[in-house]
Amino acid sequence: MGNLAEFEHYLEHLCEVLSRVDRGTGLKDYCRGLMLPIARKSVEPLAAYSDPLHVAAKHQSLHHFVAKSEWSNSSVMGRARDWVMPTLGLDSGCYWIIDDMGFPKKGKHSVGVARQYCGQLGKQDNCQVAVSLSLASEQGSIPIAYQLYLPKDWAADPVRRKAAGVPADIVFATKPEIALAQMRQAIAAGMTMGIVLADARYGDETAFRDGITELGMRYAVGIRPATTVWEPGHEPVAVKTLAMALPPQAWRTVAWREGTDTELSSRFAAVRVRPAHRDYLRPEMRPEEWLLIEWPEAEAEPTKYFLSTVPSGAALEQLIFATKMRWRIERDYQELKQEFGLSHYEGRGWQGFHHHATLCIAAYAFLVAQRLERGGSKKNGARPETPSLPADYVPRGSRTSAATCAGLDSDAAMPHRASHRPQASAMPLLWRG
Incomplete structure (x- = not known):
């Protein structure tokens, strides 16, 4: 079966969880548009390329489907997840990666827009932030949960909540709390449990690490230099202070591969410690776990710190491999934003934001499965013809158009800026030929 026919079969697979048959047309047209190599993937351009001769009508129907229609994000994302999972090879190693995406x-x-930390910009700015949970293996990864973080001011503002259609059961939750809820839902759905990976914004919170342990999973998470731990027989000490006092023989240079074909190397040390946090409230000290420290030769001090509950007998190479698996999702973020238009949605509402993200992830999931079925090959597949637009077509909202597009957001996303994250290798679109 060719790629195009297989994609149509996949779309039918997704449509099986829609509560109404007529919603299938909207899902199929939206996902087909997301697969096209067009620059902008907000509703109106998708409508223009989906039905060039009836742009206004198609725009109205797609806008209703993504912004107003009642269908389950978790059900559609679950179908996408189920399609990809057999290709991931989770039996050889499973990882749950927590991270968030910022949209200026x-x-x-x-x-949810507020002045807050935006990972894409690497600083505080006006943006939306969504927390994601990805399922990963050595072969690949795919987001399986995705939720907008609602800042306190938004959560407590009934006027803005009503205008944006925020569901009544959505209350303020920190990003680590959202992540733990996503993990509970994944466990309830029967997902293969794995090692949880996250950066210091999550891993530095003791409650987050404790929550992972209570779920019965191990973790390898980043922490900040000021995080304190108990050394055997000593007072609590900041991990940076501990690292700087280690003898030269504690450090080893180890090579690894960080989600690419390029071999990387750095200097590491691993020490058994007990995390220190409000120990006076506990009847006993916390169990020992690993403190992994990365200190590149060229740096004046250590650059990264991790706490991990992988078994005490784990080799240094195993610890490093687990922590570096977090960068597996960088390609996901890059492709979802640049190739599938994850940041292109122009509506203001809660439902449209999540519906658009679900469909972007669903379209991307098909590409991930196709690539993994080809043994990781990045060879491009056949590409359908992109429909030609009428000669007199003018995008709604442009300066040369008197018409405005109902439902489009005057708070549109800013142009893409360089991320502070390391650049991952791009994965070609299924139909880019």
Whole structure:
């Protein structure tokens, strides 16, 4: 079966969880548009390329499907997840990766937008932030849960909540709390349990690490230099202070591969410690776990710190391999934003934000499965013809158009800027030929 026919079969697979048959047309047209190599993938361009001769009508129907129609994000994402899972090879190693994605935004009316840390910019700015849980293996990864973080001011503002359609059961939750809820839902859905990976924004919170342990999973998470631990027979000490006092023989240079074909290397040390946090409230000290420290030769001090509950007998190479698996999702973020238009949604509402993200992830999931079925090959597949637009077509909202597009967001996403994250190798679109 060719790629195009297989994709149509996949779309039918997704449509099986829609509560109404007529919603299938919207899902199929939206996902087909997301697969096309067009620059902008907000609703109106998708409508223009989906039905060039009836752009206004198609725009209205797609906008209703993504912004107003009642269908389950978790059900559609679950179908996408089930399609990819057999290709991931989770039996040889499973990882649950927690991270968040920031979307720079102008204005203040788009749901959840606030001045906060934006990973894409590497600083505080006006943006939306969504927390994601990805399922990963050595072969690949795919997001399986995705939720917008609602800042306190938004969560406590009934007027803005109503205008953006925020569900009544959505209350303020920190990003680590959202991540733990996503993990509980994944366990309830029967997902293969694995090692949880996250950066210091999550791993530095004791409650987050304790929550992972209570779920019955191990972790390898980043922490900040000031995080304190108990050394055997000593007072609590900051991990940076501990690292700087280690003898030269504690450090080893180890090579690894960080989600690419390129071999990387750095200097590491691993020490057994007990995390220190409000120990006076506990009847006994916390169990020992690994403190992994990375100190590149060229740096004046250590650059990264991790706490991990992988078994005490784990080799240094195994610890490093687990922590570096977190960068597996960098390709996911890059492709979802640049190739599948994850940051292109222009509506202001809660439902549209999540519906658009679900469909972007669903389209991307098919590409991931196709690549893994080819043994990781990046060879491009056949590409369908992109429909030609009428000669007199003018995008709604452009300066040369008197018409405005109902439902489009004046708080549109800012142009893409360089991320502070390391660049991952790009994965070609299924139909880019």
